[in-house]
């Protein structure tokens with residue numbers, strides 16, 4: 769009886785993902801990202817569209833060895849004139865030099881693409897990619913930018929107190945406002961679980977490159 773209960777509990781833990789969390793922690797314990805420093809990085813094989821091959825989660829393949837993505841306590845976001853920061857951030861958002869694989873933020877996020885409905889929520893909040901990649905259950909906007917710097921952009925995180933991070937945060941904050949407006953205007957957006965909610969023009973279209981396209985309705 770006891771053994772049966774214990775076996776059941778273990779099975780529940782497996783199905784609840786406890787084991788995979790342990791796996792992620794183990795992977796994080798590796799000294800550094802085994803993919804990142806190598807010149808001939810096998811992960812970088814798809815510079816033009818790293819999202820293309822991965823139906824469920826475009827960035828899911830790069831979990832190993834994530835550096836710390838949460839803001840260190842003794843650091844602060846740089847301050848500055850908001851308008852200037854937004855402008856600088858807009859330029860950086862399109863700058864492929866920020867990545868090591870030819871991508872810019874805009875490669876994925878042009879026209880508010882790739883954002884999921886969580887993006888409309890006030891920060892910090894849960895983001896599926898942060899949860900899956902780094903075991904972070906609640907993430908701030910600047911931390912999310914760092915995560916995209918490291919995972920899809922395959923680059924080093926920006927300095928926590930840098931103007932660049934402040935600028936990208938300011939610009940992305942403006943994008944969040946646009947996203948909210950767009951989501952509010954979109955009848956599909958009312959459903960919080962709808963992964964296609966962000967696409968104003970045609971929320972449910974079967975675009976081949978659309979990460980939502982595989983979803984059966």
Ligand code: HEC
Pocket residue numbers: 818819826827861866871872873874875876877882883884885886887888895896897898909912913916917920921936940
């Ligand atoms: C290869 C594609 C790709 C690139 C390049 C990329 N991202 Fe992302 N980003 C994603 C995906 C996919 C998500 C959605 C993750 C989720 O919701 O699980 C995302 C989510 C986000 C979010 C919102 C998360 C939320 O729901 O709150 C922000 C903010 C963000 N990215 C900023 C950036 C910035 C800034 C850059 C450039 C430094 C960047 N991204 C580069 C793919 C990318």
